[in-house]
Amino acid sequence: MNSGTPERQLPVTERTRHRRLREQGSLDRDQLDAILDAGFICHLGVSFEETLMVVPTVYGSDGSTLYFHGSVASRSLIASPAATVCVAVTHVDGLVLARSVFEHGVNYRSAMIFGTPRLVTDPDEKLAGLRCLTEHATPGQWDYARRPSRKELAATALLALALDEASVKIRSGAPDDGDSEDAELGLWAGVLPLRATWGELEPDPLLPERIEAPAHLTKRVGTTAN
Amino acid sequence: MNSGTPERQLPVTERTRHRRLREQGSLDRDQLDAILDAGFICHLGVSFEETLMVVPTVYGSDGSTLYFHGSVASRSLIASPAATVCVAVTHVDGLVLARSVFEHGVNYRSAMIFGTPRLVTDPDEKLAGLRCLTEHATPGQWDYARRPSRKELAATALLALALDEASVKIRSGAPDDGDSEDAELGLWAGVLPLRATWGELEPDPLLPERIEAPAHLTKRVGTTAN
Numbered sequence: 085m086n087s088g089t090p091e092r093q094l095p096v097t098e099r100t101r102h103r104r105l106r107e108q109g110s111l112d113r114d115q116l117d118a119i120l121d122a123g124f125i126c127h128l129g130v131s132f133e134e135t136l137m138v139v140p141t142v143y144g145s146d147g148s149t150l151y152f153h154g155s156v157a158s159r160s161l162i163a164s165p166a167a168t169v170c171v172a173v174t175h176v177d178g179l180v181l182a183r184s185v186f187e188h189g190v191n192y193r194s195a196m197i198f199g200t201p202r203l204v205t206d207p208d209e210k211l212a213g214l215r216c217l218t219e220h221a222t223p224g225q226w227d228y229a230r231r232p233s234r235k236e237l238a239a240t241a242l243l244a245l246a247l248d249e250a251s252v253k254i255r256s257g258a259p260d261d262g263d264s265e266d267a268e269l270g271l272w273a274g275v276l277p278l279r280a281t282w283g284e285l286e287p288d289p290l291l292p293e294r295i296e297a298p299a300h301l302t303k304r305v306g307t308t309a310n
Numbered sequence: 311m312n313s314g315t316p317e318r319q320l321p322v323t324e325r326t327r328h329r330r331l332r333e334q335g336s337l338d339r340d341q342l343d344a345i346l347d348a349g350f351i352c353h354l355g356v357s358f359e360e361t362l363m364v365v366p367t368v369y370g371s372d373g374s375t376l377y378f379h380g381s382v383a384s385r386s387l388i389a390s391p392a393a394t395v396c397v398a399v400t401h402v403d404g405l406v407l408a409r410s411v412f413e414h415g416v417n418y419r420s421a422m423i424f425g426t427p428r429l430v431t432d433p434d435e436k437l438a439g440l441r442c443l444t445e446h447a448t449p450g451q452w453d454y455a456r457r458p459s460r461k462e463l464a465a466t467a468l469l470a471l472a473l474d475e476a477s478v479k480i481r482s483g484a485p486d487d488g489d490s491e492d493a494e495l496g497l498w499a500g501v502l503p504l505r506a507t508w509g510e511l512e513p514d515p516l517l518p519e520r521i522e523a524p525a526h527l528t529k530r531v532g533t534t535a536n
Contacts, residue, residue, distance in 0.1 A: 262516030290488030
């Protein structure tokens, strides 16, 4: 899986060294980028006053920094800059249905990022980070919607996590027991794929009918989401 | 959101008390069950030798216990019984596209479970827990595939987490700025829904053509996954 060119390889650290199922592990930065680009929700793991929390939250990535945000009153966000966090981004691609229960599994693409986030306080960087977040989830929306006011910016905490220490794990393809003695059992085996797609736009009931959805939204309808 | 009958309410603890966005928080056990039933992948947060990790893994729930498993050599699983963990299960239902960037958000259903997992060592409970896991992801598969051998059972670590301390957060519906002054901007607002569906079965290339997929798998094709 480590197919990237050397300069596109992520460094191996004690936390990112693949200990098990190494054939699924990768330190290829292009694969990391692809996994981050394909999603917009991460699971942020952070400890706060000795309580470990895993919080789903929106992120944006510019290839070298992961941005995430929330209310300045959020416990998990306040704790983040003081501690090492782990951020997981996971895409589930299907169920791997083998001949034996033991060989059952999941096809997936996942990234795990370690680091200590930095609270972004510079106004220009904050605006750029929020733009990255918004555009990551919904390209075209930053230029379409009303941008944050000074008051709204002050109420928003933005955190930046360098994409320096990360690892990738991917599993794809058929079950692994096709050439085992279990193949003699005559059982069906294969993959039940899972697909995430964008559905039909649902206008706000309060929206006047004359207002049509912009092209950057309508063109996503029916497309694959990850 | 706390619409459950009193006996179906989850207890409030320091960890599960909703501090923010309380209108989205719930301690309704029926809602917890519904969120767990709708998925099969959780994000397990655990600390191991001072490193916090967030690991995507398969789970099963019987309504009172969450089961998850892995190799006996897995670091995150070995650490789990010694420490408090946090397990998150998240379903992303769509992008909430408001008039202002500030009011943008995500429609989702999420559960967060806290506790100290127990390593299951009793052989009968271990088999029942693995059955729960298998049937949770793929109903009908436990009776179809070859069940674990004694050797395979020994290589599998099964952990049980009581569903005693948990909280639920849900957001649904239109953006919140339909009656704000931003409604005068004339911008489209609404929801871009995200749907996860099961695709066409992909037979293992090593499978003889005469072996047909069983009904418990074919009937899922094209259905909603969560």
